[in-house]
Amino acid sequence: MPELPEVETTRRGIEPHLTGRRITGVVVRQPRLRWPIPDSLPRQILERRIHGVDRRGKYLLLDCGDITLLVHLGMSGSLRIVENDSPPRLHDHVDLALDSGKTLRLHDPRRFGALLCFDPREGPHPLLAELGPEPLGDQFDGDYLHRQTRRRRTAIKSLIMDSHVVVGVGNIYASESLFLAGIRPRRAAGRITRAEAFRLVEAIRAVLTASIEQGGTTLRDFVHEDGSHGYFSQQLRVYGRAGLPCLRCGTAIRQVVVGQRSTFYCPHCQER
Missing domain, CATH: 1.10.8.50 (Helicase, Ruva Protein; domain 3)
Structure with missing residues (x-):
């Protein structure tokens, strides 16, 4: 499955396209990923501005203010930046349309990935709460x-x-x-x-x-x-x-x- 370097490479690749952009549309074609995408997620993130893209372990975190979007690529997932009118392929499960005319697209053939959201003011998501330190951070020595x-x-x-x-x-x-x-x-x-x-x-x-x-x-x-x-x-x-x-x-x-x-x-x- 994609490991930390692959996830970090993806983060660095999508960050310039997402930071400062507003989410203008959300399309969920297949909600049944490793954890089902909540029905409320499109409403929660629509029209929100993405302030930054972080990484915690193998999780990508899209900072939307009082909502954080958590993305995991699972075993076969990938993220791509495409044009808003780009037709979806097989296994293109989720689109986040941006005010730039681009779309962040989640592709996941095996559906072991995840797309969830949480309020960071209430503490870390349960999937993040017990993670150890980052291997490239100061706490790991x-x-x-x-x-x-x-x-x-x-x-x-x-x-x-x-x-x-x-x-x-x-x-x-x-x-x-x-x-x-x-x-x-x-x-x-x-x-x-x-x-x-x-x-x-x-x-x-x-x-x-x-x-x-x-x-x-x-x-x-x-x-x-x-x-x-x-x-x-x-x-x-x-x-x-x-x-x-x-x-x-x-x-x-x-x-x-x-x-x-x-x-x-x-x-x-x-x-x-």
Whole structure:
């Protein structure tokens, strides 16, 4: 599914088209997404001005004053900016027409996405309330991660993929970050040293930053808001490379299952 870098890439792509614009029309063709779109949503956001586009984890947040529109892309969703009179395609479920003559269009073949709204004055939406810190934010540092690992038997890869601990470190990025930090993915989190926690935080930051700069990882269903694909997959060091030589040392990359997810690592570069 689209991960944090893909969502951030989308946010950056749509933000210039949305900020300062007024919503002049709302068309809901298919309300049955992962959570049904409320019948009241079109009335709540119609004629409101969008003050900004933020991101929390994998959620996009459209700031409309005392209403915030929450968007999740699910497994196959994408957002595009199209002309107001552009005919919808199959799986184009929602349109937000803007006073610029453009439309923000939600495309979601599998319908695992979401389009909800809430009043931010009443606190965060329940989907956001228990999320951990942002991996690129100041709250996520080596001391924090080391505290989170104490007395944990769970695999370190599963821990950094737990959105209650830190948001947005998906399966691909977890494998890549652990490789960069030289840590085996199945190692018990409680055995991670403070120095390793600092190294892992820096690796997570580096991997996610590089992916955002290159437009996200090319996944089967992920496309940018303009329809183009991400390119970070060209830089993957271990993910999806089982049996191939490590790009650093030449040792064959191994594949295991951690937390029911395919996981890749180099047994030489990740000795511990």
